[in-house]
Amino acid sequence: MRVFQPAMRISLLWCCAGLLLGIVVLIQLKLEQHSGGRIAKLEQLRLLPRGEVLRPALLGYHHVGADFLWLRVVQVLGDRVVRDQDYEWLYHALDVITTLDPKYVYAYEAGGTVLAELAARVDLSNQLLEKGLAPNPNSWQIPFKLGFNHFFHLNNYRRAADYLAQAARVPGEFPIGPPLYTARLAARLYAQGNNPDVALEFLAGMLDQTTDEKIRGQLMRRIKRVSLERDLQMLERAVQQFVETRDTRPPSLAKLVEAGLLAQIPHEPYGGEYRLDSATGDVTSSTHSERMRVYRSSDSMASEGDPE
Amino acid sequence: MIARILSISLNSFRENLREKLLYNLLIFALLMIGSSILLSRITIGDYHRLILDIGLASINLFGVLIAIFVGIGLVSKEIDRKTIYTIVSKPIPRYAFLLGKYFGLVITLLANTAVMVLGLLVVLYVMDVPITGLFFQSIGLIFLELMVITAVALLFSTFTSSTLSAIFTLGIYVIGHMSGDLKELAKKLDEISQAIINVVYYVLPNLERFNLKGHVIHGLDFGASDMALTISYGLTYAGLLLLLAGIIFQRRDFQ
Numbered sequence: 001m002r003v004f005q006p007a008m009r010i011s012l013l014w015c016c017a018g019l020l021l022g023i024v025v026l027i028q029l030k031l032e033q034h035s036g037g038r039i040a041k042l043e044q045l046r047l048l049p050r051g052e053v054l055r056p057a058l059l060g061y062h063h064v065g066a067d068f069l070w071l072r073v074v075q076v077l078g079d080r081v082v083r084d085q086d087y088e089w090l091y092h093a094l095d096v097i098t099t100l101d102p103k104y105v106y107a108y109e110a111g112g113t114v115l116a117e118l119a120a121r122v123d124l125s126n127q128l129l130e131k132g133l134a135p136n137p138n139s140w141q142i143p144f145k146l147g148f149n150h151f152f153h154l155n156n157y158r159r160a161a162d163y164l165a166q167a168a169r170v171p172g173e174f175p176i177g178p179p180l181y182t183a184r185l186a187a188r189l190y191a192q193g194n195n196p197d198v199a200l201e202f203l204a205g206m207l208d209q210t211t212d213e214k215i216r217g218q219l220m221r222r223i224k225r226v227s228l229e230r231d232l233q234m235l236e237r238a239v240q241q242f243v244e245t246r247d248t249r250p251p252s253l254a255k256l257v258e259a260g261l262l263a264q265i266p267h268e269p270y271g272g273e274y275r276l277d278s279a280t281g282d283v284t285s286s287t288h289s290e291r292m293r294v295y296r297s298s299d300s301m302a303s304e305g306d307p308e
Numbered sequence: 309m310i311a312r313i314l315s316i317s318l319n320s321f322r323e324n325l326r327e328k329l330l331y332n333l334l335i336f337a338l339l340m341i342g343s344s345i346l347l348s349r350i351t352i353g354d355y356h357r358l359i360l361d362i363g364l365a366s367i368n369l370f371g372v373l374i375a376i377f378v379g380i381g382l383v384s385k386e387i388d389r390k391t392i393y394t395i396v397s398k399p400i401p402r403y404a405f406l407l408g409k410y411f412g413l414v415i416t417l418l419a420n421t422a423v424m425v426l427g428l429l430v431v432l433y434v435m436d437v438p439i440t441g442l443f444f445q446s447i448g449l450i451f452l453e454l455m456v457i458t459a460v461a462l463l464f465s466t467f468t469s470s471t472l473s474a475i476f477t478l479g480i481y482v483i484g485h486m487s488g489d490l491k492e493l494a495k496k497l498d499e500i501s502q503a504i505i506n507v508v509y510y511v512l513p514n515l516e517r518f519n520l521k522g523h524v525i526h527g528l529d530f531g532a533s534d535m536a537l538t539i540s541y542g543l544t545y546a547g548l549l550l551l552l553a554g555i556i557f558q559r560r561d562f563q
Binding site: 060063064067071103106211212 | 352362528
């Protein structure tokens with residue numbers, strides 16, 4: 001018995017196909033909400049096999065494999081909220097990417113920066129960057145970043161200077177070779193690691209190389225904080241000079257300018273003002289009561305850490 | 309003789325052009341190459357490398373798929389259709405028929421690779437990615453790999469069915485890319501296992517030798533002597549496979 005005409009039957013089949021497609025899309029959307037797309041993306045990165053195993057399985061396409069993994073890492077990082085524990089997978093994914101392509105300099109550089117600056121995992125950042133040193137002897141970015149980590153996060157000026165000197169030895173003109181200031185910075189680090197001016201020069205160099213907005217924000221905050229410390233040290237030196245020449249403490253900071261010890265009172269980078277305690281001679285900021293001890297020559301540098 | 313081989317090649321080329329599979333794979337390859345433009349917009353950092361990587365990998369992968377899936381039918385299809393009887397009864401040596409078939413597919417692959425490379429060059433030009441000599445060296449070696457794979461497929465197709473030929477050729481392709489890693493892993497094994505893996509490493513084609521994709525994206529130099537040695541390796545290997553295929557095909561009974 002023929003219930004439908006052939007043309008009608010075809011239309012009915014098309015309708016059924018459309019209906020089934022709609023159901024498939026709906027279920028897919030439901031599943032997406034259920035698992036949480038981002039968690040699924042994270043899970044995939046966390047469960048990646050080791051690079052040594054994955055590399056032969058990719059049959060010569062390991063470079064493109066590294067690219068696709070990098071794309072995934074970038075997508076997850078682009079999400080608004082990345083929890084602290086999520087950075088564990090980031091290191092694993094970066095380790096796999098750099099095993100698939102040990103010459104992927106950008107992955108070491110960007111990964112090392114994110115791990116140190118956003119995740120506060122300097123240990124993992126250094127581990128990743130150290131891995132990149134041997135296969136990339138012509139990269140100045142990797143030792144530069146290692147120098148930055150040792151300087152700002154570990155306060156180990158000697159090693160920071162060693163890494164910067166290594167970066168400075170890479171031949172070629174910027175951007176293939178290191179920026180011109182690298183050798184000078186290394187020399188200054190060897191001589192006066194705890195000078196805030198050196199830190200500001202290092203930070204400015206790092207800011208030049210960073211495009212990521214989150215990390216640039218972090219560096220800008222650091223620059224403000226170190227600028228504050230530099231100003232306080234400069235004002236303290238002027239107060240000291242005032243005391244030495246006049247045998248009395250200055251009643252206000254304006255007196256330092258009048259005495260010709262300062263050209264002007266610097267602007268407080270956070271919009272506050274600098275204050276002088278005329279009784280003790282201490283200079284403070286109206287916005288920050290804590291000082292950055294790492295830049296004070298009288299303090300031990302290795303154990304204090306960075307107040308930022 | 310060369311004229312006969314050439315006429316079989318051109319005939320085989322025309323026949324291959326009728327394969328729908330060829331166009332499907334070609335369209336996929338071009339879509340993949342084009343998609344690298346979209347992907348480069350969502351990455352951060354070195355987008356040049358992403359476009360080059362995806363482009364070269366697509367040319368390589370789809371070239372291999374064409375070489376395998378068209379190559380396995382070169383002889384077995386003639387046998388299945390019984391057209392082989394009309395050919396072997398003619399005064400043409402069997403090896404000439406094989407060589408004609410082989411070069412027919414090589415010409416097809418050349419045309420395909422040219423289309424895919426053209427697509428990639430357009431993408432590179434639009435995205436302002438610098439094109440170096442290494443890029444063309446890499447394409448040349450990809451094509452050499454395709455020639456070796458085609459010879460492997462042809463060899464299997466002389467004595468077994470299309471399905472088995474496809475499985476065997478894919479197997480050789482996988483081992484050909486893994487043999488270097490296997491040799492490294494074998495260092496941890498006992499001497500007998502090492503010897504077996506060494507035999508596999510030296511006797512089977514080492515297809516990683518034709519992989520210059522990493523050199524292109526990192527701008528690493530690949531010297532003229534290395535290039536000459538790799539080309540000699542590929543051509544010799546393809547020659548050896550064709551010789552074996554010729555011997556087997558010569559002795560094959562079609563009754």
